[in-house]
Amino acid sequence: MKLAVLGAGAVGRAVVGLADEYGHTVTAVADSASAVVDADGVDPEAVLAHKREEGVVGDGDPSHALATDYDVLVEATPTTLGDAEPGFGHVRGALETDRHVVLANKGPVAERYDDVRALADESAGSLRFEATVGGAIPALATIEGVGPSRVNAARGVLNGTANFVLTRMAAEGLEYEHVLAEAQDLGVAEADPSFDVDGTDAALKCAILANVIHGGGYSLADVDVNGITEIPPSALDLAAEEGQTVRLVGEVTDGGVRVGPRLVPEHGTLAVTGTTNIVQLETEHAGRLNLSGQGAGGAATASAVLADVDRLD
């Protein structure tokens, strides 16, 4: 397959770096300021070095990336809320010209799922977005395998930053602000971690899960969202006295979609530690399925993107 990769953050760069190993050719790479295009395949090493040294992937205009010859658009630009632009426009452009689309960007399927689905239905190209939920964890492929109608509920810990903070607070008895600063020093939390700690990131992933399980109709606005910023160490102490702990849990049930801090058994399945994510599915005939693993990181998330590419027709 010929891949056009939009977005040169950790995931986009890792896709460029790993594509050859998966037997694919990258014909275009673009970041917000530039693009590099070669119908015979760009040189991944050279592109990544250019990005590292110059801060941009190449000299071309970013809008030229989708004018080249490609089979699959890998959309890995930053997630945006509301109209999900510019990601949505990229998806539209690819599907309207009958290309496949693989998303790492949550915006289009979290905020405008029904619009994206309609475009995909009209297109000869397919749409996949495994990487948008739980990073490396094959959550959506598992739901697809079980059959969305046979998944009665999904819940999970879907934000590594929030989970790292809660884990450290419980282990060390430290205040939220202190642990967050530590997480930022370690590179676990971003300079502006609000999407992670206020629950927005987990809520977007839950909206996507709800769309997959219920066949659409959900966006961030449909999710009841609470973050972890108000949780003091004393709350974690009280939980620990009863063999419990607190996790930022996202829940998709018939009753709705919720994200918030919840009490879970300290040694229970959902109490994953550090930056680990978990997705738990309640299925009609197969009981409970637990999938845990790396929920973020360039190579881990890129592996989900490339697995999607392999699943295309």
Place this chain on the structure above:
Amino acid sequence: MSDPANRTHTLRLELVDEPGELLRALAPIADNGGNLLSIFHERGSLTPRGRIPVEVDLECAPQRFEDVVAALRDAGVTVIAADAEHYGEAVTVLLVGDLVAADLSGVLESVEECSAASVVDFTLTDEAGTDGDASARLRLAVEAGGASDALATVREVAAERELHVVEPLVGDA
């Protein structure tokens, strides 16, 4: 002792009010691989049959729970119910915020008034955090299947008083 594959279970027992009964009831749990997490011994509150209700939280390997229940029954211990779905449930919930300003006893009253829940226990942290916030842990006894309604009431009452709620996952082990 704790194994990540273990599941948490709640047992509701009724004990005769005699010395040594509690110990006798707990032995079969440990003997069958159960790890006791908490014991809620409601001394002073008697069941209609004049016995003492005891609630035991334990964790064990998934396949051992049936053994624990069977061993208890073999030992002559009355098991009223095993796990929440079979009986009146106990749910634990945390409240966080300025509990003094929020009038915690008023919160407890409102929860009991508005839902079919009774507050069987509550614990406060002794010191407030840097911003004056404190935490409380409430243990509610609710009728079977009533946990969601009771938690919805807690959410409402807490929101009115600007408290944050950390709810349990109802229906999850």
